[in-house]
Amino acid sequence: MGLSKPAAGPLLEIDRLSVDIRGEHGVARVVDEVSFAVGPRETVALVGESGSGKSVTSMSVLGLLPPRITRTRGSVRFEGRELLGLRSGELDRVRGDDIAMIFQEPMTSLNPAFTIGEQIAEQVRCHRGVSRKAARDRAVEVLDLVGVPSAAERLKAYPHEFSGGMRQRVMMAMALSCEPKLLIADEPTTALDVTIQALVLSELRALQERFGMSVLFITHDLGVVAEIADRVVVMYGGHLVETGRTAEVFAAPQHPYTEALLRSVPQGDTTGSRLWSIPGAIPTPEAMPDGCRFHPRCPHAKPGVCDADEPPLEPIGDGRSSRCVRREELRLSGIGGDAGGTGALAAEPLGGSVLPGGDRK
Structure with missing residues (x-):
């Protein structure tokens, strides 16, 4: 886990960040109204499949997107200072230093x-x-x-x-x-085997404690999230679908996409059994569906409800938020964590069979 967050204002604040990229099919919005913060000495995991907009979001913080084909809107503040719109020379003093x-x-x-x-x-x-x-x-x-x-x-x-x-x-x-005061780590352990990955994560935690850094950790691996993150920000199709403290999100997800990501994590001894995966793929920015962007892949989707209007990201108390129109009527399955709130992955598999319409027994 990252260090506990002291009582202080955010170190990094991302507010309604949107990124449009011009390609061969025209202009497409790849990040859509994303807002979250990273506190001092805190580790926040930005989670989602490839194509969800995680890396584009992180590169926007440091102005690393090519200006000729991208347009960035919104606000990115570091220690209260606006980074979007800074000249290259001014950003160079921030990159690699702060x-x-x-x-x-x-x-x-x-x-x-x-x-x-x-x-x-x-x-x-x-x-x-x-x-x-x-x-x-x-x-x-x-x-x-x-x-x-x-x-x-x-x-x-x-x-x-x-x-x-x-x-x-x-x-x-x-x-x-x-x-630096903030370290952005974009899938830094993806290409490593599990043994080296564990060593790198252990060293990163020790170095964070030594330097008192905040960490924004971009990953699709929820096993890594359980190991290192204080809070989780889940992205899908360019916008946020759920946020919250790691242990709480793992124990009781409030969006079907988060539940699906958790269900994709191998639990205990999976020898001889077929691993579960989310059907389909993230739609391209040019072909986003109407309504909830996840509904074509969601086992809980209800016709006429989930494919109608796009749901807003709503606060649900205790620093959590969710973008699901059926959240209050669903009982989504999570993965148990210990009482200390580490969010560690439990050995028990996700339970409950799916009823017609997507609800669980």
């Missing part, structure tokens, strides 16, 4: 023509204005901090000389080199 980002595939993020040491030291010199020696010393320090063995010798190595897990550690070292 806000750092770890990408999913480090091999495409690291420059193959420069050594690891050169790339980390360049960032330190850019934001801290220190000497080459001081920047090199800092590079050794952060590489050692994230568990790269023989850090001083590995400074001279190039990205292709590292394994996938070690490259991800290098990306973590680079992100932490200037001790």
Whole structure:
């Protein structure tokens, strides 16, 4: 789990963020009126399948979307300062310093023509204005901090000389080199095997505690969410469908898409059994259905209700919200967590058979 949230205002506030992208089929809205916040020393997981708009949302925070084909509206405030509309030079002072980002595939993020040491030291010199020696010393320090063995010798190595897990550690070292207040991690463990994934997550939690960072963790893996996040923000089809504290969302989801994501997580010993998956796929931005965007894939959808008007994201108490017109009449299944509220995945499978119309017994 992330660190507990102290009583303070949000560090990052995203308010009614919308992103339009111009493509071969015209202009499509890929992020639609998204609003959420990340508090000091808090870990928030942005969750959803590929194509839900998670990465576009995160890249909008740092102005990383190509301006020629994108139009961004709304507000992104960091420590009360508006980031949308800042010039490139002003954003450059924020990127890598106050806000750092770890990408999913480090091999495409690291420059193959420069050594690891050169790339980390360049960032330190850019934001801290220190000497080459001081920047090199800092590079050794952060590489050692994230568990790269023989850090001083590995400074001279190039990205292709590292394994996938070690490259991800290098990306973590680079992100932490200037001790950011907010770390955005975009699917940083997806390409790693489960053993290395667990090590990276454990190190990330320890580093968060050491530096007092907030973390915005983008993922489709609810097992990772249970391990690291204080709160969950669930996206589908470009907008939010549910938000809440991790343990509460896992124990009692308030949107059928969240329930479906939880049901897709293998529970206990699944040897010899068929794993469950959500039927169909997220619709493209150009072909969003009327009404609830999830209703064509939803086992609880009711004709004439779910395919009529698009439901709003409504607060449902205790910091939770849901975008489901049938929420109050459904009994959705979750995954148990412990009394301490860790949201840990339980061994029991999701229970209950589906009645006609989508309700559970």
